[in-house]
Amino acid sequence: MVIRIDEKGERIPLTIADWDREEGTVTIVVMAVGTTTHRLAQLETGDSISDFIGPLGLPTHIDNFGTVVCVAGGFAVATIMPIARSMREKGNHVISIMGARNKDLIFWEDELRNVSDELIVTTDDGTYGRKGLVTEPLKEILDSDQKIDRVIAIGPSVMMMACSRTTEPYGVKTIVSLNPIMVDGTGMCGCCRVSVGGETKFACVDGPDFDGHQVDWDLLFSRQRSYLEQEKTSFEDWKRQHGF
Amino acid sequence: MPKLDLNRVEMPRQDPKERAKNFNEVALGYSDEQAEYEANRCIQCPKRPCVSGCPVNVDIPEFIKAIRDNDMPEAVRILKSKNALPGICGRVCPQETQCEEVCTLAKRDAPIAIGRLERYVADWERENQPSMETKAPDTPEPTGKRVAVVGSGPAGLTAAAELAKMGHSVTIFEALHIGGGVLMYGIPEFRLPKEIVQAEVDYVKSLGVELVLDAVIGKIDTVDELLDSGYDAVFLGTGAGLPMFMNIPGENLCGIYSANEFLTRTNLMKAYLFPKYDTPISAGKRVAVIGGGNVAMDSARCALRLGAEEVYIIYRRSEAEMPARREEVENAMEEGIIFRFLTNPVEFIGNEQGWVTSMKCIEMELGEPDDSGRRRPIPREGSEFIIDIDTVVVALGTTPNPLIASTTEGLDTTRRGTVVADEETGKTNKAGVWAGGDIVTGAATVISAMGAGKRAAADIDKYLRSQ
Numbered sequence: 001m002v003i004r005i006d007e008k009g010e011r012i013p014l015t016i017a018d019w020d021r022e023e024g025t026v027t028i029v030v031m032a033v034g035t036t037t038h039r040l041a042q043l044e045t046g047d048s049i050s051d052f053i054g055p056l057g058l059p060t061h062i063d064n065f066g067t068v069v070c071v072a073g074g075f076a077v078a079t080i081m082p083i084a085r086s087m088r089e090k091g092n093h094v095i096s097i098m099g100a101r102n103k104d105l106i107f108w109e110d111e112l113r114n115v116s117d118e119l120i121v122t123t124d125d126g127t128y129g130r131k132g133l134v135t136e137p138l139k140e141i142l143d144s145d146q147k148i149d150r151v152i153a154i155g156p157s158v159m160m161m162a163c164s165r166t167t168e169p170y171g172v173k174t175i176v177s178l179n180p181i182m183v184d185g186t187g188m189c190g191c192c193r194v195s196v197g198g199e200t201k202f203a204c205v206d207g208p209d210f211d212g213h214q215v216d217w218d219l220l221f222s223r224q225r226s227y228l229e230q231e232k233t234s235f236e237d238w239k240r241q242h243g244f
Numbered sequence: 245m246p247k248l249d250l251n252r253v254e255m256p257r258q259d260p261k262e263r264a265k266n267f268n269e270v271a272l273g274y275s276d277e278q279a280e281y282e283a284n285r286c287i288q289c290p291k292r293p294c295v296s297g298c299p300v301n302v303d304i305p306e307f308i309k310a311i312r313d314n315d316m317p318e319a320v321r322i323l324k325s326k327n328a329l330p331g332i333c334g335r336v337c338p339q340e341t342q343c344e345e346v347c348t349l350a351k352r353d354a355p356i357a358i359g360r361l362e363r364y365v366a367d368w369e370r371e372n373q374p375s376m377e378t379k380a381p382d383t384p385e386p387t388g389k390r391v392a393v394v395g396s397g398p399a400g401l402t403a404a405a406e407l408a409k410m411g412h413s414v415t416i417f418e419a420l421h422i423g424g425g426v427l428m429y430g431i432p433e434f435r436l437p438k439e440i441v442q443a444e445v446d447y448v449k450s451l452g453v454e455l456v457l458d459a460v461i462g463k464i465d466t467v468d469e470l471l472d473s474g475y476d477a478v479f480l481g482t483g484a485g486l487p488m489f490m491n492i493p494g495e496n497l498c499g500i501y502s503a504n505e506f507l508t509r510t511n512l513m514k515a516y517l518f519p520k521y522d523t524p525i526s527a528g529k530r531v532a533v534i535g536g537g538n539v540a541m542d543s544a545r546c547a548l549r550l551g552a553e554e555v556y557i558i559y560r561r562s563e564a565e566m567p568a569r570r571e572e573v574e575n576a577m578e579e580g581i582i583f584r585f586l587t588n589p590v591e592f593i594g595n596e597q598g599w600v601t602s603m604k605c606i607e608m609e610l611g612e613p614d615d616s617g618r619r620r621p622i623p624r625e626g627s628e629f630i631i632d633i634d635t636v637v638v639a640l641g642t643t644p645n646p647l648i649a650s651t652t653e654g655l656d657t658t659r660r661g662t663v664v665a666d667e668e669t670g671k672t673n674k675a676g677v678w679a680g681g682d683i684v685t686g687a688a689t690v691i692s693a694m695g696a697g698k699r700a701a702a703d704i705d706k707y708l709r710s711q
Contacts, residue, residue: 004421010513010522011421035522051421053458183513183523186419186460187645188429188485189505193496200489200496205647219496222598226498230524237519 001026001054002185005039009050012036013182013192013204015154016055017078026052029078029108034231035238056185057208060175062086066149067093069141070116071134071163073155074100077108079177080154085115087152093117097137099159103128134159135166142170150175153212157220164212176212178203180223195219250354253282260578264548267433267516270575271335279364283311286356289348294358297346299695300402302326304343304358311361320369323362328405328448329398329694331370331440332427334363337691338569370443384411389708392417392475393453394461394648397425398690399481399681401448402697403704407479408451410705415475416448417459420512425483426682427690429512430504432542434549435572438511462647467655467677476711477676477704480663481697484642484682490534494592495638497600499526503539503639510546528634529553532603534589535639536566541573543637544581555581556631560588560608560621584631586610588623592636602632644683652677662686670700678704 004011018027032041043049060083068087072080077098088094096116100106101124113119120137121129130137134155142148151174153163160176167174180192180203187205194203195216201207238244256272257263263270274282286308294304303322310319323330339345339359347355389412393404396418404414422428423445428438449455461467461482470478487502489495501509506525509515513523527550533543536559547555557576559566562585566573577583584605591604607627610619649657656664656673663672663679670678680696682688 008514008521051458053419053421053460054463056460056463183505183508184420186463186485187647188487189508190487190489190502191505195496200491219598222498223496225597226526227524230518230526234519234522234524 001028001052001056002182003028003036003040003049003053004051005036005049007050009039010036011051011183011185013056013179013185015076015079015177015208016082018082027078029075031075035234038235038238053185057204058206060086060152060177060209062090064091067095067146069138069148069151070094070096071138071151071153071155071159072096072098072112073134073153073159074105075107076155076177077112080152081108081112081115083152083154084112088115088117092149095141096120097122097134099123099134099155100128101125133162135162138163139166142167142172148172151212152176157217157224160212161215161217164215164217168213174212175209176215177208178210178215178220179208180220181226193223248287248349248352249285250349250352252285252354252357253278253360255357255360257575260575260580263434264545264579267549269437270434273367274360274364279311279361280314282357282361283308285349285354286312287348291348293346293348294343294356297343299342299691300327300698302343302362307365308356308358308361311365316365316368317373319365320373323365327362327694328402329444330362331366332398332436332444333691333694334359334361334366335436335440336431336689337362338689340570342691366440370440384409386413387411387708389413389476389711390415390474391477391479391704391708392470393479393481394467394470395419395425395481395483395681395683396423396445396455397427397481397483397681397693399483399683399693399697399700400425400479401445402694403479403481403678403680403701404453404697405448405451406698406701407704408448408453410701412705412708414452415454415456417456417461417465417470419458419460419482421457422512423455423457425481429508430539430542432507432511432546434545435542460647462651467648467652467674471676475676476708477678479670479697479700479704480648480672480677480679480683481681481693482645482648482683483693484687485645486643486661487638488640488642489638490589490640492589492591494594494600494603497592497594498598499528499600499634500592500636500638503533503535503543503637504642506543506637507539507546510550516546516550525550526635527552530556530633531635531637532556532558532589532631532633533637533639534558535641536561536568537639537641538568538572539641540637540639541568541576541581543639545576545579547635547637548579548581552635556633557581557583558587558589558605558631559583559585561618562586562610565610565618586621588621589636590628593630600634600636602630603636604628604630642682642687644686648683660686665700668699669703670696671703 099122192203197214307322344355514521515525531547608621614620665679670680678700681693
């Protein structure tokens, strides 16, 4: 989905973490990193934003694959939860791995545990769960006797690339959810173009899920950095105006 | 018979040096005296060729006569009875190939400046009369029929306005966060001020049309779901929103935009006011715009106003084949845009950070005419050369967004992705579904989309009344 806070705000893409059809609610989880996400974080119950557009893009392909490993990096644990849940409902054996930089950034552990058959938690600094990166338990699972049929890896691009590189030698299909910069989110502008298997795709309508072994990661990284300077200017401005 | 006056009144415009640095409107509009003079040049010929030259058949001699009689409310009424969006058409219609081309005085190279007079009337209304007062006074008898219009660009707005005036209950579904479609995201402020588009959208709403924003049909609801949920008919006016790229090496480097993205960031998101508005744009110092249409001209002129030092139009054919309006080409040239004709990019070259730094082009020459009737450009072997640039805008045209076609079962489309619809009625092969504008024709003009919206509205009305 895409949101815009107000008339002067930027349109940013976010991933739906959960929903309640009866209540008519959609849950999103964001990490406050730039202007828009900080402004979102400041909203109180009852506040509103001007635009909420979605769901957009293609839904994650859910099927009975057998054994599925769901790997979440950082706040993407919120994104992976409904996928793990649906995978399990389809009869898959679901092994989830969630990793964060440190203990303070761990959340929704129980939510993910509840929808997984097994859960492994890691932190980079070892302040909670296993010390290390998510790719380490992932590799152990791949090395074990279990037959792994599919890996879903969602998180920061570097983490998704690392997971894809980890699974590639084992030939296990690995789906990643790409997060390039978007504007409209409906296939109109091509800002979010990514290269997958040598072909240009628009992540907003053709994705966001793609085969991690086919993604041109360097292109994704460089395009994601397109506006670093302007993003800094905008955020500095906002911080100054709001006494941060 | 009075003597013919062949002194067509020029439109005052901002000075090129000045306007290249601002986003204010370039053409300033006629003064009362200029409008009166131009209106008086019209000989009110009985053949009225201009009316059939207009895709929506505005009663041109009559509204000009009203200006002459100094009866502006009457001029507004005549204009608006056939054209719901005169402030827009007066600015962006290619009158030189429509009403003005067939004007009796065109034979003497001095056609009446119909577009400028239309704009004058629309601007008079906006400044002197709140739109509520000029709203169709006779509220139509409600028919109890509901129509869903998908897309709020020129085709959708026109269809919606017409259908509302016929008494139907109309809802427009717009994918973006503001109504107006390409008039808002595409055409720049300096050519079509957004305040004017907003006023025309508000006028359509004042007719009782409901406008639902952020509603991506094909994703949130499908066309079939609209029909199942109580709409008696659906009009598709979703335009041609899918940008074409060149498919040459390096095209995904940073700094390379589709014209849609470049213009959307600039116009819709107001990136030229960054950081007051939070959407950034990176228009560098040396910008190359690929293409020769109006969108290419708009992109090049936006780049200049965003602070570029050198802006190139790179076009593979010669000046004569350029599809852009002559007036826009002249505006661009006056502002200092550099034209490189018979030139085609073959590769984009970037630096280690993944940003475009130059492009390799090849010189072209013109061969035999192709399917479009224009002479086919052929590369001259061994003529490659490099142009240093830091921003590229690819303005090679657009095709319809596949979202509707791919989610609407049983809707016939062509190989080019356009929806198949009857030219006269806009009727598609799917029951209860009409289409018009760029989604049917591929990228074309605002007024042709409006004409299609109007014809479809008439046919939808006929259908609903026969039910």
